[in-house]
Amino acid sequence: MRRLGTGIGWRPEIADAVERMPGIDWVEVVAENLCPGHLPDSLLRLRERGVTVIPHGVSLGLGGADRPDEGRLAALAERAEALGAPLVTEHIAFVRAGGALTASACLEAGHLLPVPRTRDALDVLCENVRIAQEALPVPLALENIAALFSWPGEEMTEGQFLAELVERTGVRLLIDVANLHTNHVNRGEDPAEALARLPLEALAYVHVAGGYERDGVWHDSHAHPVPDPVLGILSDLASRVAPPGVLLERDENFPAPGELEQELGAIREAVAAGRAAHAQRPAKAGAAGTKGAVGTKETAATEEAPGTESVAGTQRAVGTQRAAETEGTAGTNGVVVPGLPEVRQRLAVAQAAVLSSLVAGTPVPEGFDRVRMGVQARALAAKRAGVVARVAPELPELLGEGYREAFLEYARTRPMSGGYRQDALDFAGQLLKTGRPKDARARRQLRDWWLDRAGPAPRPHGLTARAKVLLRRG
Known part of the structure; x- marks a missing residue:
């Protein structure tokens, strides 16, 4: 993996500032926000200067029960090629559930x-990763995520889970130290223990971000300064292995450029402190004996930074060979776990029950912490309201202070099923069907906005069945 250096998440709101920042070696951009044929001028200028640009996907859902969507994979591959990226990244997460495997929406x-x-979830994840690796033109790295709740009956720690994922697929890792801190506060998981078990020789790069704590729950907001505990975890990681790259993520509430540069400086200092501690640490014989621990040979291999071509060439071969040793049944996309369709269905049912409780108000499944699930449900609704406000800023302008309350009321009974832009249209349509907003001028403006984007107008609220038929005929 090539050396990346110090980077920052590129966002349109700070594009000009990022171009002027000293010491920016690379940037990361949300893949779904790019159109390959119309890249932002700022990104093109950065690329012309030799700044590496890496697409970071958020919608594949490789941890979901379904096979990865071919269209989403093709789109991610297209963005990697358009940017000349040395790799692409995604998350170890699920983002949707239901559908054909559960005979539900x-x-x-x-x-x-x-x-x-x-084991079930790991088998499905490994197969999904192999499918993705075959479809992508460059290596894939996966990120650990922050969580507000835990699943009952888990069989592995995060370190064990990720170590076996790497062992079976050869995938690289994007370690988010802010997410390790989040999981420490929310789930009681020791960041040092997680780092000790992670296969750090597979490290592609590191994320650093801020958040806040409320009522004993840490929210990974990407909208606040990086706290000292997160910088401490970064130093711990750097004391174990030289990170090929470290990137600051900021998605909202962007501070002045000078403050962002100070945060980047603090990140560099944390890495330097960790590397100094590594240099002072006496060598230990047999350090490679623990699975997932980083021995002298592994650290040296990471620091030598092999080229992208060697990583791309070994990912699929290593993943297939190791999976064959584990599972034994060859298939088109590497190796197929015997009985995997049944495993996918079991996982699908479990994930659909969880997601339905979070976004559709169905009962919380047995064994889950109801309080934490409530926190997660409210967080999802709040995020949904915020993103809809960004993709359709006319809605909060038309509704004023009542936007948020109206959207949260809508979201309680209407799960999102078609992305945020469709969600904005559905929300506006529902308001019109129920005769809102009450102000006639605002309602007319909302109707014009909806018509401009959605086509035929929603039927007025309160019509009889006969009137609805006549309207359809007319």
Whole structure:
């Protein structure tokens, strides 16, 4: 993996500032926000200067029960090629559930949700990763996510789960140290223990981000400064292995450029402190004896930074060979686990029950912490309201202070099923059907906005069945 250096998440709101920042070696961009044929001028200028640009996907849902969507994979591959990226990244998460495997409606979370650390979930994830690796033109790295709740009956720690994932697929890892901190606060997981078990020789790069704590729950907001505990975990990681790259993520509430540069400086200092601690640490014989621990040979291999071509060439071969040793049944996309369709169906049912409880108000499944699930449900609704406001800013302008309350009321009984832009249209349509907004001028403006984007107008609220038929005929 090539050396990336210090980077920052590229966002349109800070594009000009990022171009002027000193010491930016690379940037990461949300893949779904790009149109390959119409890349932003800022990204083109950065590429011309030799700044590496890496697409970061958020919608594949490789931890979901279904096979990866071919269209989404093709889109991610297209963006990697358009950017000349050395790799692409995604998340170990599920983002939708339901559909054909459960004979129910497909539900969208609108956010990254944790997969259970079980053998079933790992088998499905490994097969999905192999499918993705075959479809992508460059290596794939996967990110650990932050979570507000835990699954009952988990069989592995996060370190064990990720170590076996790497062992079976050869995939690389994107370690988010802010997410390790989140899981420490929310789920009692020790970041140092997780780092000790992670296969850090597979590290592609590192994410660093801020958040906040409320009522004993840590929210990974990407909208606040990076706290000292997160920088401490970064130093711990750097004391174990030289990170090929470290990137600051910020998605909202962007501070002045000078403050972002100070955060980047603090990140560099944390990495330097970790590397200094590594240099002072006496060598230990037999350090490679623990599975997942980083021995001298593994650290040296990471620091030598082999080229992208060697990584791309070995990912599929290593994943297939190791999976064959584990599972023994060859298939088109690497190796097929015997009985995997049944495993996928079991996982699908479990994930659909969880997601339905979070976004559709159905009962919380047995064994889950109801309080934490409530926190997650409210967080999903709040995120949904915020994203809809960004993709359709006319809605909060038309509704004013009542936008948020109206959207949350709508979201309680209407799960998202077609993405945020469709969600905005559905929300506006529902308001019109129920005679809102009450102000006639605002309602007329909302109707014009909806018609401009959706076509035929929603039927007025309160019509009789006969009137509805006549309207359809007319």
